[in-house]
Amino acid sequence: MIDNHVFPILIVITPLVCAFFVMGLYWVDKRLCLPLTILAISISFISSIITLYSVLTSGTIQYKLGGWPPPIGIEYRIDLLNGVILVIISFISLFNLFTSFNQVSHDFPEKKGTFYSLYLLFTTGLLGVVITGDLFNLYVLLEITSLSAYAQIALGDKKRAPFASLNYIFIGVIGASFYLLGVGYIYMMTGSLNMGDVAHLIHNLHHSQAIFVAFIFCIVGVWIKMALFPLHIWLPNAYTYAPTASGRIIAPLMTKVMVYVMIRLMYSVFGIDYLFNTLHISQSIIYLSSAAVLFGGIMALSQDNLKKMFTYIIISEIGYMVGGAWLGNKTGLTGAILHIINDVFMTFALFLSAGNFAWRIKDLSIHNLEDIFQKMPWTSTGFVVVALSIIGIPPTCGFFSKWYLILGAIEAKQYLFIIALILSSLLNIILFFRVFEKSLFSSKPHVMESKETRSYNLIEEAPANMTIGLLVIGAILILIGLYSGKIVSNLILPFIPKGL
């Protein structure tokens, strides 16, 4: 029986080590790359489930790397919030392998080893960012994540992807450097890099200018990485032109993990007292996130490419979460955290359906989607479920997080944010019904069934694993919605800091 305390490190170390072996194994036998990748991510998935279980039964877990005691050494600290997010990240990463292994063989027949190696490094980075309790360690793992994301995006569309990826690098480096600079100021004032220790030391420094600068640099750096409007400029192109298999994992996870980092910095490092009593910026940040919600919706409406439309939906959803986290009350934060969980699955399902459509129709312009319901009935069914969830129709999960966010906004008397949320739901209705209209009704006049038109109606679905994958995620969206009360009371409410 393995000791229970090993699991936190296994979550991160297995994909990291396997990333190197996958690369080498490619030269030995091509067919071994995928099984090894699956094995590595399965181990971290199982470990994160065990870790979450022990967090639920016995409270926060601390893992000391190399046996060094926390303020000196690096510490992994798992509480409910990151326990849940670890399970979600490893699940999505594992599930995406199942849905897109044939896409990978189709796109990169000669570069499978490299691709899976990058994929594993990306997963490692995300898991590490979430699990760590050390500010500098977070920066390093964030860069591992970003570097593998840049490389994966550059593998996409030949003409546009490298340029989109390079623009992402310029902006991503500025974001990460700002975060690093903020950590430098924190270290200057407190002499510590451990989150718990810093949170303790910062209590007496609330009126220090340097801490204010540190806060601004850290938060703006994280905002750049999560693409909060108006710092979103890199996102639409980078995610649109990424290869299908990696776009599916980068788009749902990267931005959401950055929202998690923001919540962690806000509530576990700087503290509620500093955020809402010393600083008086929450009002303007809520205005900013309302603007993000509306801007994302309006820009999505003006897109012709389906995938690009989805990327603007991501920008809009980021506004929801940032606004919810800054409302400064229990309901708002609950809504924000629930929305992180929901939005990972919703965005994943959106990109799954986009990938399935792209398998059949190369160009994803909306006018190309004519009659898609007849050609791809299963994918379209999945797509409808996701669309309903993003619009926010019960019993899909999108409704519940939006409900918490609106309740929180009413509690905090942020009427602009409420208006933005409701308007965004309306915009989403228009957005998706525009697609439905194209895909359900054909503009060609219906001729009586002759032999030529019969072939037109043949079903041409995407491969079975992709279709089943999308339907499973669609079912999960409904299940999360049905059990959202339990999720909130068991997983989210115990995390919410006291005094909020």
Place this chain on the structure above:
Amino acid sequence: MELLIKEIIGKYNYWLYIILMMIGLYAIIAKNNLIKKLVGMNIFQTAIILFYISIGYKKGGTLPIIEIPHGHHTISPESIDISKYINPLPHVLMLTAIVVSVATFGVALAIALKIYKEYNTLEEDEIRMRLRGK
């Protein structure tokens, strides 16, 4: 005026890193050639590395290697004057940051090469024009 000079001279390391950072940021934003932008990005990262190095420094401090007096085997922690030694931790952190910045630069150069193979140019406006023309 005197106050201003005092502000500048007394905190010259911060001024220097801010100036370097702004040079880098200017290059990232304003330059047209992608390689020049990359160099700007590197200057930007170097500025932050210099900032970290400077916060670890102490006036008159030396390397944090403790010399044990002859004939002794150990030294008691109380007898060490920490103000004589510079703080090594920010320097060690920067080793990692240098590795990160080199890796970023490498990935970015590789991608720039890919762009060059596709468009035969590294000027941003030409690439954008070509993308729009499509």
